[in-house]
Amino acid sequence: MIQKIDKKAVQEALRTAYERCKNETGGKNADYIPYLANVPSNLFGIAACLPDGDVVAVGDVDYKFGIESVSKVPTAILAMNQYSGQEVLDKIGADATGLPFNSIMAILLENDHPSTPLVNAGAISACSMVKPVGDSNGKWKAIASFIADLAGSEVEVIDELYKSETATNFNNKSIAWLLKNYNRIYDDPDMALDIYTRQCSIGVTAKQLATMAATIANSGVNPVTKKEVFKPELTPKIASMMATVGFYEHTGDWLFTTGLPAKTGVGGGIMGVVPGVMGVAAFAPPLDEAGNSVKAQKALAFIAGHLNLNLFGTTRCVMAEKEPVQA
Numbered sequence: 001m002i003q004k005i006d007k008k009a010v011q012e013a014l015r016t017a018y019e020r021c022k023n024e025t026g027g028k029n030a031d032y033i034p035y036l037a038n039v040p041s042n043l044f045g046i047a048a049c050l051p052d053g054d055v056v057a058v059g060d061v062d063y064k065f066g067i068e069s070v071s072k073v074p075t076a077i078l079a080m081n082q083y084s085g086q087e088v089l090d091k092i093g094a095d096a097t098g099l100p101f102n103s104i105m106a107i108l109l110e111n112d113h114p115s116t117p118l119v120n121a122g123a124i125s126a127c128s129m130v131k132p133v134g135d136s137n138g139k140w141k142a143i144a145s146f147i148a149d150l151a152g153s154e155v156e157v158i159d160e161l162y163k164s165e166t167a168t169n170f171n172n173k174s175i176a177w178l179l180k181n182y183n184r185i186y187d188d189p190d191m192a193l194d195i196y197t198r199q200c201s202i203g204v205t206a207k208q209l210a211t212m213a214a215t216i217a218n219s220g221v222n223p224v225t226k227k228e229v230f231k232p233e234l235t236p237k238i239a240s241m242m243a244t245v246g247f248y249e250h251t252g253d254w255l256f257t258t259g260l261p262a263k264t265g266v267g268g269g270i271m272g273v274v275p276g277v278m279g280v281a282a283f284a285p286p287l288d289e290a291g292n293s294v295k296a297q298k299a300l301a302f303i304a305g306h307l308n309l310n311l312f313g314t315t316r317c318v319m320a321e322k323e324p325v326q327a
């Protein structure tokens with residue numbers, strides 16, 4: 001069955017989700033990165049970007065928060081775009097780890113590949129793959145401009161967050177060097193880690209996150225700028241990775257509940273991709289024990305249910321064409 005929805009229905013779903021979830025008090029800001037502990041916990045925003053480039057939004061949707069692990073998605077796409085989906089599958093993988101995002105155990109258990117670019121090990125490995133290899137500035141430019149192209153607007157590192165993460169990322173240092181031990185890092189490990197830390201420290205708004213998701217949903221063409229950002233065949237590849245491991249050890253619960261491929265970050269952001277339909281995003285800092293925003297999960301789960309965004313459902317949601325303007 002096909003269910004047509006329009007901009008009004010999306011606006012209404014966002015508004016209702018906001019009202020239903022705004023008083024949710026569960027969860028706690030991430031505090032292992034000191035900067036994140038100090039972000040106001042009551043911030044809450046939801047945005048959606050539609051195929052015609054319209055962005056609908058409610059709440060704190062212009063606040064710049066740390067993109068954190070949502071940045072693993074663009075870097076995975078960039079690596080697949082520069083090489084191929086198959087090469088990223090061979091060098092990194094696309095399996096769920098079933099373990100926390102920063103797990104060392106996951107690397108030891110699967111020492112022939114880091115599993116997926118959407119956990120820390122695979123993301124650091126993906127950063128090491130990004131071309132130009134051996135050129136930190138060039139690599140950074142490639143990643144930052146790719147994220148800006150997905151978002152349709154410039155993005156900048158939150159300097160204080162970058163310093164805060166760099167001063168405390170001891171676990172990630174071990175991951176980078178353990179990957180080196182298994183020949184699963186494809187550039188200098190310290191440099192790859194620094195690039196990863198920098199990309200996690202990029203500030204984005206919920207509106208930008210929704211536009212990034214919409215570009216992914218729209219086969220790599222940014223619906224706002226109309227720029228072709230990546231090869232269309234990569235949309236199902238990245239959507240499948242997000243569906244497999246976007247919420248780490250809670251991914252099965254999320255997918256069972258919503259059927260929506262999405263990716264979270266410890267900054268409190270979540271980006272959801274409905275292939276061929278739209279991008280949605282929500283942001284609220286307090287997290288559950290797996291590092292996923294409590295309020296943003298609730299809001300997106302409500303929207304997914306309300307608009308029939310579940311990819312496994314028998315009802316397909318499509319955007320109704322806009323009425324042509326009368327001459």
Ligand SMILES: NC(=O)CC[C@H](N)C(=O)O
Binds near residue numbers: 070101102265267
């Ligand atoms: N899940 C996350 O968002 C983790 C990102 C964070 N920069 C880290 O590496 O620990």
